[in-house]
Amino acid sequence: xxxxxxxxxxxxxxxxxxxxxxNWVFLIPSAIFFLSYMIYPILRTLWLSFTDxxxxxxxxxxxxxxxxxxxxxxxxxxxxxxxxxxxxxxxxLPGMIFLPLILAVMVDRVTVRGLATFYRVxxxxxxxxxxPMIFVMWRLLYNYEIGPINYILVDVLGIFSKxxxxxxxxxxSLVIPAVAVFEWWWGLGYHTMFFLAGLAAIxxxxxxxxxxxxxxxxxxxxxxxIPRLRPIMAILVVLRFGTAMAVIDEYLLFGGxxxxxxxxxxxxxxxxxxxxxxxxxxxxxxxxxxLGAIGMLIITATLLYIFRNRDNN
Amino acid sequence: xxxxxxLNRRNFLKAxxxxxxxxxxxxxxxxxxxxxxxPAAPDxxxxxxxxxxxxxxxxxxxxxxxxPTFYQWIYDLHPHIPELNKTLPNVKAEIAPTEGxxxxxxxxxxxxxxxxxxxxxxxxxxxxMTQLISTGAIxxxxxxxxxxxxxxxxPSIREECSVNGKLYSWPFFLDITGSAWHSGITKAAGITKAxxxxxxxxxxxxxxxxxxxxxxxxxxxxxxxxxxAPMTHSMSTQVYTSEGRFDFNHDAAIEALILMKKxxxxxxxxLLEAGSTDGGVNGTPDEVAFAAEKAGFYFxxxxxxxxxxxNWKDPNLLQIGAYPKFxxxxxxxxxxxxxxxxFTYGQNKEAAxxxxxxxxxxxxxxxxxxxxxxxxxxVQLPVYTSIYKEWAASKPEWLPEAVNTISGQxxxxxxxxxHLFGLKQFQLARPFYEKYLLGQETSEKTVMQQCMDAVTAxxxxxA
Numbered sequence: 001x002x003x004x005x006x007x008x009x010x011x012x013x014x015x016x017x018x019x020x021x022x023n024w025v026f027l028i029p030s031a032i033f034f035l036s037y038m039i040y041p042i043l044r045t046l047w048l049s050f051t052d053x054x055x056x057x058x059x060x061x062x063x064x065x066x067x068x069x070x071x072x073x074x075x076x077x078x079x080x081x082x083x084x085x086x087x088x089x090x091x092x093l094p095g096m097i098f099l100p101l102i103l104a105v106m107v108d109r110v111t112v113r114g115l116a117t118f119y120r121v122x123x124x125x126x127x128x129x130x131x132p133m134i135f136v137m138w139r140l141l142y143n144y145e146i147g148p149i150n151y152i153l154v155d156v157l158g159i160f161s162k163x164x165x166x167x168x169x170x171x172x173s174l175v176i177p178a179v180a181v182f183e184w185w186w187g188l189g190y191h192t193m194f195f196l197a198g199l200a201a202i203x204x205x206x207x208x209x210x211x212x213x214x215x216x217x218x219x220x221x222x223x224x225x226i227p228r229l230r231p232i233m234a235i236l237v238v239l240r241f242g243t244a245m246a247v248i249d250e251y252l253l254f255g256g257x258x259x260x261x262x263x264x265x266x267x268x269x270x271x272x273x274x275x276x277x278x279x280x281x282x283x284x285x286x287x288x289x290x291l292g293a294i295g296m297l298i299i300t301a302t303l304l305y306i307f308r309n310r311d312n313n
Numbered sequence: 314x315x316x317x318x319x320l321n322r323r324n325f326l327k328a329x330x331x332x333x334x335x336x337x338x339x340x341x342x343x344x345x346x347x348x349x350x351x352p353a354a355p356d357x358x359x360x361x362x363x364x365x366x367x368x369x370x371x372x373x374x375x376x377x378x379x380x381p382t383f384y385q386w387i388y389d390l391h392p393h394i395p396e397l398n399k400t401l402p403n404v405k406a407e408i409a410p411t412e413g414x415x416x417x418x419x420x421x422x423x424x425x426x427x428x429x430x431x432x433x434x435x436x437x438x439x440x441x442m443t444q445l446i447s448t449g450a451i452x453x454x455x456x457x458x459x460x461x462x463x464x465x466x467x468p469s470i471r472e473e474c475s476v477n478g479k480l481y482s483w484p485f486f487l488d489i490t491g492s493a494w495h496s497g498i499t500k501a502a503g504i505t506k507a508x509x510x511x512x513x514x515x516x517x518x519x520x521x522x523x524x525x526x527x528x529x530x531x532x533x534x535x536x537x538x539x540x541x542a543p544m545t546h547s548m549s550t551q552v553y554t555s556e557g558r559f560d561f562n563h564d565a566a567i568e569a570l571i572l573m574k575k576x577x578x579x580x581x582x583x584l585l586e587a588g589s590t591d592g593g594v595n596g597t598p599d600e601v602a603f604a605a606e607k608a609g610f611y612f613x614x615x616x617x618x619x620x621x622x623x624n625w626k627d628p629n630l631l632q633i634g635a636y637p638k639f640x641x642x643x644x645x646x647x648x649x650x651x652x653x654x655x656f657t658y659g660q661n662k663e664a665a666x667x668x669x670x671x672x673x674x675x676x677x678x679x680x681x682x683x684x685x686x687x688x689x690x691x692v693q694l695p696v697y698t699s700i701y702k703e704w705a706a707s708k709p710e711w712l713p714e715a716v717n718t719i720s721g722q723x724x725x726x727x728x729x730x731x732h733l734f735g736l737k738q739f740q741l742a743r744p745f746y747e748k749y750l751l752g753q754e755t756s757e758k759t760v761m762q763q764c765m766d767a768v769t770a771x772x773x774x775x776a
Contacts, residue, residue, distance in 0.1 A: 054775075055417075056444055143601065144586065144598065145583070145598065145601045145605055146601060167582060169583075170582075170585055252593065256587040256588065256594065257592060257740050258743055258744055259741070261744075276737060277734075277771055278733055278734065278737070278774070279444070279447065279733065279775055281775065284774075
């Protein structure tokens, strides 16, 4: 009897196990995608970083240990490049969080339903415009000679003359703010939607209770709205920190491969090494990529710690 | 019936197992046989450019149509080419994935001993030819180009397109750096004759600004291969090291830099800004200023002023001339050709040569290029002596005198020496010589030494 019972239990476990494996089968497509498009390139780049691999050379890559990393850590272009990317991030990140936050609070207060929808649609327009069109548009806006911004500043307002009009793209001290403003505009609606979703989740009775207790609008904003939106802010800060540090398209568009400009950051240097310079030093470029990624992971972990949930529950 | 079959877990698993087995079998299958006529793999240990190039196949029997691929701008500036491609039998032409001179797709395919295309039209020898040869991605044309065509190429251009005596680029379009000016502006400034020396240019440019005929006396493209190199050639062409590098320390290069600074001070403040396309290389401020009729003189390869003048109220006001000279200088300039390379692992090599010959001698392409179309007016010239002889013998009515001015530069112009860092050396040097142009550094010799050091450092890194 006991033997039969044990066999039945085994069969039941086997059946459960098979069912369990059956579930895994459904994950195969996404697992294949994840392994081939995420894990493999990451591991491949890691392997490259320990080699002297040059794409245009026909010989095999040689294992060089940590040599690329040692070289990268003493390469001024890597260190300056990281510093430049950090400078851009510090300019970009506050605007990318607080501008959408303020806008979201304002749009959230629009009570006329049609108008509220209209604002939301308007805000989302930049997010649905294809990237190349955005790039062309902003390069035109910033154009020194024929750009509308300088036209207004010089010809309409007369604040500047032709001789001293701002060089939004060419002036090293203006190009980073110029890229940041363009990025703020591009992401404004998208990020505002995050905050609007967060605002919609805050119970209205919290606001009513606070107002009954005599809180003014400023206090309501700081004591209720901001703490309740903190998880969304955390997500945006972490996401946007990563994208800001890793910007490359915009830098290439605004500064090309000119190493003298603030737009020549570690990402541009990495691309330059991997696809432009000499016989394409991809092993070294991979090491720079990993150093940057490790640095970003450390800062991201710190940000996650700062924004951790402090609720006792 | 299959559509009505209920998709439950059992069915899905069955289908998945079948698909998985099929995929596994496919993965285990041997790779497809090399295309007939495909050459042997390049010698992996081959260190030199010439040695790395695999032997070209003796003949190819292709199973596909001829597959040429074009750099995008060629289709844009020469609209007759896509039209012609449609009419040619067994030709399947495409746009190449080469924005910003990117050749990674070609190299990647060559590493896999395959090529989607047979011929790439868009290669500039000093820009990417050395890289393509060193990776074994391209083979010389010598075995395929008809002898009469080979002998028809202008000798200096044949030299530009050859490495170790082998022709790797089938030259197609010629660009020469020269002078252009807006005659409406120069006339308003009281300038009555074409500038023949740089001193004439500086005097004229100042007169344009002083007379308020235009905001800027002149414009040029500050990228080294478009200004520093031609201005240096204007003084001397012997400015390349024995390895083929541009010698930034050469007296002629230093003189050219001093000239660039003087010209820059008579040009727009944003002259050094990155261009808006192709990684900052194209769509540059000089083009915008000249197109907006804000500058008198313009120094760049001729197709640029023609393209920009098309935006003027009266494009006929454009005048062109020889590149100015330094007093006591050689009076040379820079030329380069854009040509076609033959992929090692492509097919249809003989057909590719026939195809290129068809393009090379197509009269409509040259008429459109020189006389212009509604789409573009590039004024890129042919590089074959017989075409010029034919025009000399019987001048077509559409042929302007300006062509003689442009082609007249050929005997004195010199190409930038082919080198792995042919174009890159100027990009690496730019932040340093820019400091002088911006007035941040007053010693021209110091910045040019820094340019040299910057290129040397990258060469060491690449060693």
